[in-house]
Amino acid sequence: MQIARNLTIFRLLQRSERSFFLFGPRGTGKSTWLQKDLPDAFRLDLLDSLLFLELSRDPHRLEALIGNRPGGAWVVLDEIQKIPPLLDEVHRLMELKRWRFALCGSSARKLRRGGANLLAGRALTLSMESFSAAELGDEFDLDFALNWGQLPFVRNEPEAAADILAAYVDTYLKEELPAEGLIRNVPPFVRFLAVAGQINGQMVNVQNIARDAAVARSTVDTYFSVLNDTLIGHALQAWRPGFKVREAAQPKFYWFDPGVARGAAGLVRDPADRLWQGTALETLVYHELRVYNEIRRKQRPLFYYRTPAGVEVDFIIETARRRPGSPSRVVAIEVKRAERWDRAWDKPMRILAETSGIKVDHMIGVYCGAGSYQFDTIQILPMSVFVKKLFAGEIY
Numbered sequence: 001m002q003i004a005r006n007l008t009i010f011r012l013l014q015r016s017e018r019s020f021f022l023f024g025p026r027g028t029g030k031s032t033w034l035q036k037d038l039p040d041a042f043r044l045d046l047l048d049s050l051l052f053l054e055l056s057r058d059p060h061r062l063e064a065l066i067g068n069r070p071g072g073a074w075v076v077l078d079e080i081q082k083i084p085p086l087l088d089e090v091h092r093l094m095e096l097k098r099w100r101f102a103l104c105g106s107s108a109r110k111l112r113r114g115g116a117n118l119l120a121g122r123a124l125t126l127s128m129e130s131f132s133a134a135e136l137g138d139e140f141d142l143d144f145a146l147n148w149g150q151l152p153f154v155r156n157e158p159e160a161a162a163d164i165l166a167a168y169v170d171t172y173l174k175e176e177l178p179a180e181g182l183i184r185n186v187p188p189f190v191r192f193l194a195v196a197g198q199i200n201g202q203m204v205n206v207q208n209i210a211r212d213a214a215v216a217r218s219t220v221d222t223y224f225s226v227l228n229d230t231l232i233g234h235a236l237q238a239w240r241p242g243f244k245v246r247e248a249a250q251p252k253f254y255w256f257d258p259g260v261a262r263g264a265a266g267l268v269r270d271p272a273d274r275l276w277q278g279t280a281l282e283t284l285v286y287h288e289l290r291v292y293n294e295i296r297r298k299q300r301p302l303f304y305y306r307t308p309a310g311v312e313v314d315f316i317i318e319t320a321r322r323r324p325g326s327p328s329r330v331v332a333i334e335v336k337r338a339e340r341w342d343r344a345w346d347k348p349m350r351i352l353a354e355t356s357g358i359k360v361d362h363m364i365g366v367y368c369g370a371g372s373y374q375f376d377t378i379q380i381l382p383m384s385v386f387v388k389k390l391f392a393g394e395i396y
């Protein structure tokens with residue numbers, strides 16, 4: 001498929017009517033979305049170095065800069081993480097002037113560490129990621145996404161995907177995160193990123209990662225928490241169906257975008273083999289689940305599952321928690337990078353469905369073939385059909 005360039009993609013994220021934070025990795029389209037969604041807002045971008053200096057020296061200037069605007073007027077503050085103390089001023093102006101603020105940035109981590117109050121719950125938190133397949137609609141190209149991911153930069157210039165992803169990792173991950181004060185010592189972080197790129201979609205073994213990257217275990221934990229807080233990575237916890245505490249499996253780690261994972265792993269110049277693409281497909285499915293959870297305000301917890309015999313189900317969506325007298329309800333999803341579905345692949349889901357105390361609402365296999373199938377209780381869906389059904393609310 002020919003990928004259309006520079007086509008404006010409609011984002012599914014919905015603004016709140018009250019003040020909000022909007023966080024997400026660099027280049028996911030936050031500023032573009034704010035421009036489109038709040039065209040009449042008064043805008044201040046802290047990337048502007050003069051403005052940055054002025055407001056860091058004197059946060060009170062914010063009021064004068066905004067000037068005479070009626071209550072309810074919108075103010076966009078972009079790259080807010082650059083001046084955490086500004087939030088106290090924002091808080092004051094929200095109360096005093098009744099202005100509404102859209103506070104955009106890469107993450108809350110810097111804000112929290114800067115001692116900012118995050119507005120004491122007065123603002124909602126939204127998040128933005130790469131384009132979702134649901135947003136791309138007919139423009140969604142599975143093959144391209146498996147190889148290069150769905151960052152807007154990459155989608156807009158597909159022939160330069162490898163260069164863009166390499167630059168993204170070099171400038172954003174290796175330079176800006178340290179520059180934002182999130183990383184103190186750069187060389188070990190750079191080694192860690194390469195290892196973390198390689199283990200996309202795998203269970204996290206901190207000890208092995210520490211050894212491979214030659215950094216301390218506690219440092220590996222810190223680095224993962226930076227990636228989580230900046231929404232660059234997500235820890236997918238192992239699902240534990242019962243009340244009984246049993247041996248907990250380690251979480252799996254997924255990058256927000258398979259292209260960025262490939263960039264971090266240093267593999268943009270090597271062909272993405274089928275194994276890599278298999279993980280990339282899981283990464284894309286997880287992304288769709290997160291976007292759906294966010295835009296429909298479902299916020300159902302997502303997990304993976306390991307049967308007692310050690311067989312895995314890629315995703316478990318807990319649609320109802322277990323309570324005395326009522327079982328957990330879940331949707332189970334198994335993802336395979338294959339054009340034909342092998343019935344052996346749905347066995348872990350069937351084992352799960354036979355477990356007592358669990359009610360499985362749907363069992364779905366997502367694959368790269370063209371046809372949809374219904375085998376007794378198991379549905380097999382091509383990726384694009386799965387995404388349509390998900391966003392139509394037919395899955396949970």
Ligand SMILES: Nc1ncnc2c1ncn2[C@@H]1O[C@H](COP(=O)(O)OP(=O)(O)O)[C@@H](O)[C@H]1O
Nearest residue numbers: 007008009026027028029030031032033152153
């Ligand atoms: N909805 C969209 N459709 C097409 N291109 C987009 C869209 N949103 C962002 N882009 C492109 O992606 C790039 C990064 O977007 P930007 O809004 O600056 O990201 P962020 O503010 O999250 O860093 C820009 O070059 C922009 O043209």
Ligand SMILES: [Mg+2]
Nearest residue numbers: 030031032078
């Ligand atoms: Mg921006």
